[in-house]
Amino acid sequence: MRFCSVLQARKAVVKQIDGGYLVEEGFWGFGSGSKHATHALLKLNDRESIQQSKNLGMMLAVVPMSEVTIVDDWYTMSLKGSASNSLKIINGVIPENYVVTQDMKQVGSLPVELNGRDRYRPYVQLITSITTGISAILGLARGAVEYFVEKAPQKGITMTIHTSQAAVGHIQSKVGLATMKVESAHLHISRTIGNLERHVQNAEQFSLKEIAQLQTDMTYAAMLCWEAVDLLMAESGGSVIADSNRLSQIFRDIRGGSNHALTNQQSFTTAALHAFESMP
Template sequence: MGKLPGATIADLQNARLFDMAVPRMYGGQQSSLRTLMDAVVEIGQGDGSVAWTLAILHGGTWMAAACYPKHVTDEIFAPGENTRVATVFMPRRAKTKRINGGVMIEEGIWNFNSGVYHAQWDILGIPIIDEASQIIDRASALIPISQVSLLNDWDTIGLRGSGSTSVAVKNVFVPNERLAFHSKTQQENFAADHLRNEPLYQLPILPFLAAKLVFPALGMAKGALELFIDKASQRSISFTFYEKQDEAAVTHLQVAEASAKIDAAELMLRRCLDDLEASTASGTSMPMEQRARIWRDAGFASRLIWEVVDMLAGASGGGFAQSANPMNQYWRDVRVAGLHGGICPNTTLEVFGRILCGKTPNAPLLQPHGND
């Protein structure tokens, strides 16, 4: 099944790109959100699967640093470990049982575990069940990869190299120290007390991780536009007198609209990052409406990016149909990236619209804070 080659992972590691979310106290880069975005967007222009894998592993590594106590993070980020952490929030199905000292995952399957082939740890979302078999909370369970079964079922039209296979867990005990309960993490009540004064590790989880999902596609859209403009000077428009596509007014309109939508998506995402960093720097909790707005912006930026790449693909001529055509790869990768449930525009727009209408957000990962 598709995954990145070892040489690519080595290149990313040697460039210390996997260290961007690792705290400085463990020898990491502890990079700003802007640095993360710039790196992922740049890589996305060349290869969507590499950018997607890097972005997802960054999120898992960030969660591992922020959401668990120091004696756990000491183990995760031990010297020389080159730590990479994959993550999936929602299981396809999971059966758990509370027992002394933690939770037993009796069985569970999680889809789309991007980057897991290259990770040492996996963070899997699980339900927390009471004695009446009712879900009373959810938690992010930190599990060594040795206890996770990779199902090798990633066979898709796009992002084929991301290795986003399904995984399964059976009869795995997760101690309380490796459980990050969502009722706490949604309030930024993170267990990493030793990082309490580091704003990077106080980010509100949902809007941060959602915005980050769009970075790879933004890079792909930029790459697609550059490719289109380059090829437009080398091909004609069939059944017209245009010997070069870039001489036609319709082409000028298309590239101008594409560049405007790319700029709009990028400006929205950068505003999201500015708001996230401003909130954590001030030490105040971000209001739910602002969280929802960032989530909405991530979904809407994803839609703008898809519109760009789909338009450019449609204007690329019959050669686009060839699977080896680079524009074809951008198109497939952006389409698959936009299918992620965390940035589905219908979901993000509905959630924000509900809040504007004075209703609850109807989203388990977006709950009121004390200041809402």
């Protein structure tokens, strides 16, 4: 199966019925990979429903794409190939066993009765952030460094005596700094995965401070990756503004990806501060 996912509904009018849930009206944006997916992972809560029922928690539903309408509205400056179209469901029924309900107040606890892979179920949103969010940004940053290093030996600097970027000292320094930013981002992401694995395997509860650390690690990693690509762009000359330039494509994509709610420094820094303020 191939999934696209949206973890925040713009509108979700959902009623519980015998054996499942009736989605009277649902609208989600943006469903990355929508045109290539076999199933959608959709949050059945919108902001209004969460405010009206604080005990509702988070509901994530697996829905075959055959039951979802793809809205043709993805026209952007970056991530053009992600097919992140909006998704719509009208009067659709989702069986109960295709819905995961998570009480957000208990996000730090791991039910002891869960075994095997089921022990990861309480952390669906965190796992999604790692697999479809920050991992893609890290891959883009690595690709930017590899592309620049591949082209530098044969690329001169216009209106100078330099016939190879690779032979210029300050460019070597910038590439080294960009590389270390990407490697540092990798370390932060590895720590996030390690912390998740340790808590799941030992059935340990996450503290609010630890949750804030996970969020901060991922968003800081995204910032490092974006900064690394920005350094390389500054040394790439005027030709880098062409739409066909691969580094230009990566630059636009990583900027768009870094603005996502799962990896945006501003949104997760705010969440981390709230977590710390809630600690006794």
